[in-house]
Amino acid sequence: MRRNICVVIGYDGTDYNGFQSQPGGNTVQDKLEDALLTLTGENIRVTGSGRTDAGVHARSMHVNFRTDSHIPASRWTLALNARLPDDIVVHSAFEVPDDFHARRTASRKTYRYTINCNKNPDVFRRKYEFHHHTPLNVEAMREGLQHLIGEHDFSSFTSPLSTKPSHIRTLYEARLETEHRYDVFSSAMAEADAKRYPGKQRGIIHLYVTGNGFLYNMVRIIAGTMMQVGEGKIAPEHISDILNARDRSRAGPTAVPHGLTLWNVEYGETLPLTDHV
Amino acid sequence: MRRNICVVIGYDGTDYNGFQSQPGGNTVQDKLEDALLTLTGENIRVTGSGRTDAGVHARSMHVNFRTDSHIPASRWTLALNARLPDDIVVHSAFEVPDDFHARRTASRKTYRYTINCNKNPDVFRRKYEFHHHTPLNVEAMREGLQHLIGEHDFSSFTSPLSTKPSHIRTLYEARLETEHRYDVFSSAMAEADAKRYPGKQRGIIHLYVTGNGFLYNMVRIIAGTMMQVGEGKIAPEHISDILNARDRSRAGPTAVPHGLTLWNVEYGETLPLTDHV
Incomplete structure (x- = not known):
């Protein structure tokens, strides 16, 4: 055989x-x-x-x-x-x-979308994260993300080109992790920033989503929508309405591909063979 | 003006x-x-x-x-x-x-040399770190590095092409930081590794050196020599002898350039203008 x-x-x-x-x-x-x-x-x-x-x-x-x-x-x-x-x-x-x-x-897949909200791009990570020039409200993004967890029809969060018979998927986890990384910034600039963008922070944002499967462009649309939440253009509690509308035009833009990484795939009991050190 | x-x-x-x-x-x-x-x-x-x-x-x-x-x-x-x-x-x-x-x-300069001792290279960092296929003895490297700190004639650690009138430089700090990063590794492989390379570890090693100035190829020769210490080819206490010999042929090879990064430059009281966030 x-x-x-x-x-x-x-x-x-x-x-x-x-x-x-x-x-x-x-x-x-x-x-x-x-x-x-x-x-x-x-x-x-x-x-x-x-x-x-x-x-x-x-x-x-x-x-x-x-x-x-x-x-x-x-x-x-x-x-x-x-x-x-x-x-x-x-x-x-x-x-x-x-x-x-x-x-x-495969039982679970995890993707990571990375957004760099520092003032300047990181030359060493430029191909693996999206550079968002202005700070984002991380707490609002965290709140918005929670509305996506669970079993839902994700038609609002997939490309109209999707040919899948069903848009129902389960999101097991959705979380944000922040990271501080080198950015030269004078105290004066930091103060001006805080005044100009109240409630928003600079730094690196990693958006992790784990689900049983993802539709075409789904993670990138979630990332694009969460950036609008972080910018204050979409209220976090409005995410439920967007989901219920089952209408792609209600969600935010599709974030650029280079910020996205397939992070991990799990196989339950089938493949307990490897440790990730 | x-x-x-x-x-x-x-x-x-x-x-x-x-x-x-x-x-x-x-x-x-x-x-x-x-x-x-x-x-x-x-x-x-x-x-x-x-x-x-x-x-x-x-x-x-x-x-x-x-x-x-x-x-x-x-x-x-x-x-x-x-x-x-x-x-x-x-x-x-x-x-x-x-x-x-x-x-x-400039009063102080810091360079970082990064060595990836994981089993496989990291595709996302491959241009910024040297992939050393086998584990290294980090404690031996730490010990070896200490002998370089202070004011010394670094002729053993510079290219014979150096045209500087003096090879005396002061190394203020030299330290290793380790980082665990994704490497798929079964328990069986980890055990085989421990048996085959006793006292040595996998993972990422960042070698930081801070000095008042660096000679041509100096950091790369320090990194190449420390890798030989980590491999067990050079005893850590032998670093003093290599230094005292003032002979390039006594030190290890010049490590490849892509693992090296000019990390920071300091100007003492002259430039207290920026914060690094």
Whole structure:
């Protein structure tokens, strides 16, 4: 019987047309399949735990594939990394049960959207976070986010291009974490800032959402809407109305892709195989 | 009288031939002077607080220049950022006394060299840290570093190409900070690792050195030597002998440039103007 191998990968999506193969080429899937071909001599098709759009990143994404190769599981990581470009990395590899399917078996997915509200962009993180020039009201954003938790019809938070038969999804967690990071700022400027933007803060905001599945553009629309909450354009309690309207035009704009990272995918009891150190 | 303006900049050095202008072009200085020309119409020469080699980064570096322009200090940041590529950022700008000189007035400089000892490289930090495939003995490195603190002749830790009349410099501080960062690792692999590399750890190591000045390649040779200490190739107490030998061939190799970042430059009482938030 052919073996079922699962690899956990990460990638910098900046230079790719997303994860999934498409006519235009230059996708993460293409690079993985090229590496597998040179390693095994087999034309292998891989299955990712999800699609990511052009410019979106992944910190930890599971991918599985079938192979006749006898390479021990412990050797796949190094062998594939030697054949992959340096913006894609295989973190680990292991053999999985025959019925394991990276997308269908997944129980929870977590995405992170990062917003830099410092005065200036961070040259070292510029490809992985959106630079929002003005401060945001983090408490209002936290409050707004709570209305999205639970099982809902997320039609207001998906692209009209979505072809899914149902827009009902469950959001298990939605939280904001803030981070202070280098920004040169005189006391005088900080005071002017506090006066000009009352109740708003500078710094880095990481928005984490965990759910059983996400619709097309869903996290980016949540991020774009939360930025309007943080700007004071949408009241936090208004998020429920937007959700109930099931109308994309009621939510905020779709945030740019480069701030988004597929953070983690969980498989419940199916894959208790790896620790994240 | 012409004004003396100081700007604090940061840059991702990956795509540049270092800070300082040179015949081959494509330096950070060139980009700054181009931006100043389009902004002021003046051919301005800037002075950096130090030179960085090709591929080396700067988180915070002071640069000063003279101008006849009447642009208020508070406007320089935004105006220059609009004219600079996105891998160079101006953090702040202010008018300084006529005798301020970004290099000569500097009292202390801090560099950071980052070593990633995780099993796999980090795709998001790959341009800013050196990936050392095996674990290192952090305590031995800490011990070795202590021997470098103080006033010494650093001839063993500079390139033979150095043309400085004196190799005596003072290192005020030298310390290691460790950071745990995502690495997928099974318990079985962690155990095998502990057996294979006793006394050594995985994770991220940030090596910070603060001194009154640094010789050509000095921080990169310190980093390369400390990695050999961490590997167990050089005993920590042997660092004193290497220093006393005043012989470049006794120290370890020059670590690759991309792990190095000019972290901060201090001007004592001269520039108590900015807070780092």
